[in-house]
Amino acid sequence: MTDAVPRPNIAALRARIAHLEGAETHARKVLPFGVDALDGRLPQGGLEMGCLHEVAGGGRGALDGAAAACFAAGIAARQPRPVLWCVTQADLFAPGLEQVGLFPDRVIYVEAGDENAVLASMEEGLRHGGLGAVVADVASLSMTASRRLHLAAKASGTIGIALRRWRREADASDFGQPTAAMTRWRVSVLPSAPLPVPGIGRARWLIELIRARAGESFDLELEGCDGTGHLGLPAPVANRPATQAGRQYGLG
Amino acid sequence: MITAACELAIGQGLRIGMPVSKAQAMVPDLRIEAADPAADHQSLERLGLWLLQRIAPIVAVDPPDGVVIDVTGADHLHGGEEALLEMLLGRLTLSGITAHLAIADTWGAAHALARHHRKTKACIALPGSTASVLAPLPLAALRLPPATVAGLLDLGFATIGDLIDTPRAPLTLRFGPDLCRRLDQALGAVGEPIDPLRPEGLIEVRRSFAEPIGAAETIARSITRLVTDLCTALEARGEGARRLDLLCWRVDNRIETVRVGLAVAQRDPKRLTRLLCNKIPSIDPGFGIEIMTLTAALAEPLVPRQATTLLEQAPPDITDLVDMLSNRVGHRAVYRLAPVASDVPERSVTRIGALSPDQGIGWPGHWPRPSRLLPRPEPIDTMALMPDHPPNWISWRGIRYRVVRADGPERIFGEWWKRDAEAKAVRDYFCIEDEAGHRFWIFRAGDGEDATTGSHCWFIHGVFG
Numbered sequence: 115m116t117d118a119v120p121r122p123n124i125a126a127l128r129a130r131i132a133h134l135e136g137a138e139t140h141a142r143k144v145l146p147f148g149v150d151a152l153d154g155r156l157p158q159g160g161l162e163m164g165c166l167h168e169v170a171g172g173g174r175g176a177l178d179g180a181a182a183a184c185f186a187a188g189i190a191a192r193q194p195r196p197v198l199w200c201v202t203q204a205d206l207f208a209p210g211l212e213q214v215g216l217f218p219d220r221v222i223y224v225e226a227g228d229e230n231a232v233l234a235s236m237e238e239g240l241r242h243g244g245l246g247a248v249v250a251d252v253a254s255l256s257m258t259a260s261r262r263l264h265l266a267a268k269a270s271g272t273i274g275i276a277l278r279r280w281r282r283e284a285d286a287s288d289f290g291q292p293t294a295a296m297t298r299w300r301v302s303v304l305p306s307a308p309l310p311v312p313g314i315g316r317a318r319w320l321i322e323l324i325r326a327r328a329g330e331s332f333d334l335e336l337e338g339c340d341g342t343g344h345l346g347l348p349a350p351v352a353n354r355p356a357t358q359a360g361r362q363y364g365l366g
Numbered sequence: 367m368i369t370a371a372c373e374l375a376i377g378q379g380l381r382i383g384m385p386v387s388k389a390q391a392m393v394p395d396l397r398i399e400a401a402d403p404a405a406d407h408q409s410l411e412r413l414g415l416w417l418l419q420r421i422a423p424i425v426a427v428d429p430p431d432g433v434v435i436d437v438t439g440a441d442h443l444h445g446g447e448e449a450l451l452e453m454l455l456g457r458l459t460l461s462g463i464t465a466h467l468a469i470a471d472t473w474g475a476a477h478a479l480a481r482h483h484r485k486t487k488a489c490i491a492l493p494g495s496t497a498s499v500l501a502p503l504p505l506a507a508l509r510l511p512p513a514t515v516a517g518l519l520d521l522g523f524a525t526i527g528d529l530i531d532t533p534r535a536p537l538t539l540r541f542g543p544d545l546c547r548r549l550d551q552a553l554g555a556v557g558e559p560i561d562p563l564r565p566e567g568l569i570e571v572r573r574s575f576a577e578p579i580g581a582a583e584t585i586a587r588s589i590t591r592l593v594t595d596l597c598t599a600l601e602a603r604g605e606g607a608r609r610l611d612l613l614c615w616r617v618d619n620r621i622e623t624v625r626v627g628l629a630v631a632q633r634d635p636k637r638l639t640r641l642l643c644n645k646i647p648s649i650d651p652g653f654g655i656e657i658m659t660l661t662a663a664l665a666e667p668l669v670p671r672q673a674t675t676l677l678e679q680a681p682p683d684i685t686d687l688v689d690m691l692s693n694r695v696g697h698r699a700v701y702r703l704a705p706v707a708s709d710v711p712e713r714s715v716t717r718i719g720a721l722s723p724d725q726g727i728g729w730p731g732h733w734p735r736p737s738r739l740l741p742r743p744e745p746i747d748t749m750a751l752m753p754d755h756p757p758n759w760i761s762w763r764g765i766r767y768r769v770v771r772a773d774g775p776e777r778i779f780g781e782w783w784k785r786d787a788e789a790k791a792v793r794d795y796f797c798i799e800d801e802a803g804h805r806f807w808i809f810r811a812g813d814g815e816d817a818t819t820g821s822h823c824w825f826i827h828g829v830f831g
Contacts, residue, residue, distance in 0.1 A: 173802070174804055178738050178829045179738065180736065180737045180738045180829040180830060180831040181737075181831035182831070183737045183738060183831055184737050184831030185831070187737070195682060196682065196684060198687075203741075205738050205739055205740065205741060206737065206738060206739075207711070207715070207735060207736055207737060207738060207739035207828060208703040208705075208715050208729070209705075209711075209714065209715070209728075209729035209731075209735040210734075210735040210736045210737040210738075210739075210828070210830070210831070211737060212728045212729055212731070212735075213731055213734060213735055214737070214831075217728055218702060218703045218704060218705065218725065218728060219702070219724040219725055219726065221702065221703070222684070222688065222700065222701070222702055222720045223700070223701055223702065223703065224691050224695060224699060224700050225695070225699040225700075225701075226694075226695050226699065227695065227699075231694070231695060234694070235691055235694065235695065238687065238690055238691060238694075239687060239691075242684065242686070242687040243682075244682030244683060244684045244687065245682070245684065245687070301831075303802070303803035303804055303805065303831075304802075304803045305770065305799065305801065305802065305803040306771070306799060306803065308771075309771075312771070312772075313771065313772075313773045314734075314771045314772065314773045314797055314798075314799050314805065317803075317805065317830065317831065318803065338831065341731075
């Protein structure tokens, strides 16, 4: 939980630990989600840039990675620079990604033959420095590979997102293995809020922060990305009428 | 004497080598053109140059009617050997050339297959199968003088297979050393270097080494020097390289080649060196490399541009990243997506080059679209009320989902101007959500009333996030 009163001892200890971990002297830039309930619980007040993050889907989503792809696309959409997306099978549907704010002109896709080629392309993209975010669909991510990616991201300040996606649901237990990623997220779909008319409302996700370096894990129920890549707070939680909540991050 | 004839003429009974007067007697109004070997050779060289720029770094003219290409290390850039042959055959046919293509382990084998393998226009001999592929071919395929072929026929030899198993000494005694040399060249027992075609005005830099080199660091150092020289030469001509070929002559007379392509013309030594050095693991130095040459196979004028202004921040330059990735995974595998004006989902997206200018347009956003689209729609079991209700449940890959909420139908008509089969085709798309919140994009082929509009089977096409 965030502290109401600043505690200098804790802050000093954190700085010392960061120094021991070989971290940089200056603070990293942060990409806030724009949802206070989420940003407030992250150690830096947002998603750290220049780091590797892991995202996976929950349940069926571990296989198709659809919600996880939207979550990653939303993050990539909220920073201004080009995005590299490395895949082994090209099943992303660009019109769908555009609807979460990732415009086709900004994304370069790399269709690599195998997992190793995907990781190598991702590392190349992270090292380059001209990109804002690099996303890669990967199944297995070893400690060594993730460490390389993390160091590459650290040197250039690019966000690296490893979108974990498996062929079988049983393989998804691999997500418990340790990696060098800064944060590890699981995005599972939830039933959308009932509408007063027949039809489907805005997607609703259970966003779990399973692991965060120097932070606590938590889970939160949020509404899926809107047309600018921002997540939304469900209306009953925000304690205000649904119309206003929808408009706050409405389609720009 | 007839030196060449079109297929139609051969169908009329004309043969190559037949006297012209006889041909004129057989076919009354025959059109005859005088043979012009010099012009043939020139146009063959032009074709060779075109191949050199597009296909592979080592290309040579094989007179009178052939071109030999060393595709080792270049085929993956075109998506494999089959794809390369198919692409090449298509492009040659488009430019009016009837070509027979073959890929084999050796020059001799490829030469024989291209000219005497009549079943297909393009054939590939798998590595190691040279002897078995060559065995049924006639003796004329071995590039021997006609007198030798006639002599061998008199002795009862008909195919190359007959020659392979025959003792060599009597043959050499009778026909001279040429016969066995040609046979060995075709089978790969003797190397046959290809003297690559080098057009005039090609920028080429070369380094010979006093001692053969082999270590990766040494190769990297030589590449750095070669690139520096090449960039100086390019700068003097105001050009930038689009394609670079690095040829390493080994002491055992083999050539290792590396080809890298660039998305835009470049002459920045650092960038070019890095691209070439990334390829060092693919160079097999064997017993050592004697000579290295670096050529700019394709060069374009490169005018200096103002890099930045103080007023606005320049967009990040990602051309070097695109080059690096293209040379690693092939230039077709690095792309951007752009909209196409089509309502059919799988046709609404097209691939464009990674460095194409911005399109500035997206897709119409009236309806939600899934983030993952299945490679092809998969059939599902459903229970649905016809004609325009979403299903009550669907069963996909053995799992049953009960539909709680749904949106639709979104009717998409077939593109009748493309195919006749689509003249009446209709798809009704629905977004559905099950109890757990999974959302799928499903459609019914047909409008639910008229059987001519589709099979009325249900398919799943995408998954929403």
